[in-house]
Amino acid sequence: MTDRVWLKSYPKGVPADIDATQYSSLVALMEESFQKYSKRVAYNFMGKDITYAQTDALSQTFAAYLQSLGLAKGDRVAIMMPNVPQYPVAVAAILRAGLVVVNVNPLYTPRELEHQLKDAGAKAIVIIENFASTLEKCIASTPVKHIVLCSMGDQLGLLKGSLVNYVVRNVKKMVPAFNLPTAVRFNDALAIGAKRSFKRVDPKADEVAVLQYTGGTTGVSKGAVLLHRNVIANALQSEAWNAPVMQKVPANEQPTSVCALPLYHIFAFTVGMMLSMRTGGKLILIPNPRDIPGVLKELSKHTIHSFPAVNTLFNGLANHPDFNTVDWSHLKVSVGGGTAVQSSVAKLWFEKTGCPICEGYGLSETSPSASCNPVTSTEYTGTIGVPLPSTYLKLLDDDGNEVALGQSGEIAIKGPQVMAGYWQRPDETAKVMTPDGYFKSGDIGVVDERGFFKIVDRKKDMILVSGFNVFPTELEDVLAQMPGVMECACVGMPDAKTGEAVKLVIVKKDPNLSEADVRAFCKENLTGYKQPKVVEFRVELPKTPVGKILRRELRDK
Structure with missing residues (x-):
């Protein structure tokens, strides 16, 4: 569809193309905002405001610290934290020091973490103490030489910070014991950085900014290589x-966005943090979106204009009795991504806020946004909308x-936001990129004459749990290592809350193997969203004549 029929469906004022060359790097974009909006609040966390000027100063100091470790341009630094202020500071510091950000899910098990740190070749990690025990279990087998240890209260001032840390550690018992003798505390790292001089690095648009890990089309987690210009393009x-x-936000109100999705997820990273930075917005950092009452209590203190979220979160909030304690009347845009938004949730959200959920679509490989429904639409379309400018x-x-037209096919995407390839995997990159530069998504879609695309199926066996990719092959490989399991298969099943959930079908080798054994094993080796909702035992698995397990048949039953 090179004629871009969808441009006719664009709201008035949205350009057909954007100019991604206006910034030489993400550093240039951030530094422009640090200067232009210096007095504005960049982040709000647990009631504490952090300004653009403070973010600028902190990130430059932290960048000087990273440089003092002898890290060279292009070295990878992992970040393993929830949404705390140290996250955006670390991102800005890593990029300003000419290094590469590796986003890590803080809920990873030691097995998952080890794979990612080894694959990325990470030399350093910035990690919150809550998950330090996970790192301790695998660090010996990784290339990580430097650890910066954060705590929830680091940036909240001495009194409040100490109180928050005391509660997290001693009351809620959220910090399991760990032993990482070489780790340096975040605030100590800042003190060291303050005594060093920061050597300015100007990354180029074509240099790597982020390694964003994804299962891609197969089960092994791979790093999507996102260049500075990819993330800049997607923010623009x-x-x-x-x-x-958003132009309707009154001039005297600072555009304010909710960041409840985790920053390690590319949706929050680009459409939350980087977009807010570009527009001089305030970002409300929510460290635990599962705590719905806590989220609503936090949001009741703010005027909110933009809310990117996943179906599960919109649903959880809209159905909570405290929903109306928040003033939703200023909300201008609600973007649903990560997974399909259910029509019932979209309807309820619109009824309760007057702001429609515009469903979008994207992948880690596309930084992430590729298409979206017009923000001016008032009804749920059931589609993933139309391609974004320049896409x-x-x-x-x-x-x-x-x-x-009218036939279904695999959705392929071309635009300035499409990744450079998979990290050190030319074979895997070749499988997904076409000769004319399109990325093959693995999703099957149809398109109508107005250019609205709709997903009808998935080419790969991936399961989408609340916007997170779960790859059956990974789970099956892990389960195959469990004594007592002869063979197993993993499929997705519909789930009212999470869109899809994991179903595990096992053939026993040991007749005494129980569901509790399987669940305990999964808990040790797989992060929460990958764990099975249903465990089923069978005498045999359906197979093709050549012995390939028929997952589709297990799904259809």
Whole structure:
């Protein structure tokens, strides 16, 4: 669809293309905002405001500390934290020091963490103490030489910070015992950095900014290589897309966004943090979105204009009795991403806030946003909308040819936000990139004559749990190592709360193997969203004549 029929469906004022070359790097984008909005609040966390000027100073000091460790340009630094102020500070510092950000899910098990740190070749990690015990269990087998240890209260001032840390450690008991003797505390690292001089580095647009790990089309977690220009482009595309409604924010109100999705997830990283930075917005950092009453209590203190979230969160909030303690009347844009938004949730959200959920679509490989419904629409469309400015989508058959209108095909995406490839995996990159530069998503879609795309199926066996990719092959490989399991298969099943959930079907080798054994093993080796909701035992698994397990048959039953 090179003629871009979808441009006719764009709201008034949204450009067909954006100019991603206006910044030489994400550092240039951030430093412009640090200067331009220095007095504004950049982040709010647990009632504490952190300004753009403070973020600028802290990140420069932390960058000087990272440089003092002897880290060289292009070295990878992992971040393993929930949404705390140290996260955006660390991101800015890593990029300003000419290094590469590796986003890590803080709920990873030692097995998952070890794979990612080894694959990325991370030399350093910035980690919150709550998950330090996980790192301790695998650090010996990773290339990590430097550990910066954060705590929840680091940036809250001495009195409040000490109190928060005391509660987290001693009352809520959220910090398991750990032993990392070489770790340096975040505030100590800042003190060291303050005595060092920061050597300015100017990254180029084509240099690597982020390694964003994803299962891709197969089970092994791979790093999507996102260049500075990829993330810049996506922030600018999102800004242009939201403009028709965000322009209505009164001049005397600072645009304010809720960051309840975790920053290690590319949706929050780009459409939360980087977009807010570009527009001089205030970002409300929510460290634990599962605590719905806590989220509502926090939001009741703010005027909110923008809320990117996943279906589960919109649903949990809208159905909570405290929902109306928040003033939703200023909300201009609610973007649903990560997983399909259910029509019932969209309807309820619109009824209760007067602001429609605009469903978007994207992947780690596309930084992430590729398409979205117009922010001016008032009804739920059930589609993933139209391609964003400067973005092309087409549908391909198995031979790589574009299908006729009305037929389904694999969604392929081209645009300035598409990754450079998978980290050190030219073979895997070749599987997903077409000769003319399109990225094959693995999702099957249809498109109508107005250019609205709709996902109808998935080419790969991936399971989408609340916006997180779960790859059956990974789970099956892990389970195969469990004594007592002869063979197993993993499939997705519909789930009212999370969209899809994991179902595990096992053939026993040991007749005494119980569901409790399986669940305990999964808990030790797999992060929460990958754990099975249903465990089923069978005498045999359905297979093809050549012995390939028929997952589809297990799904259909």
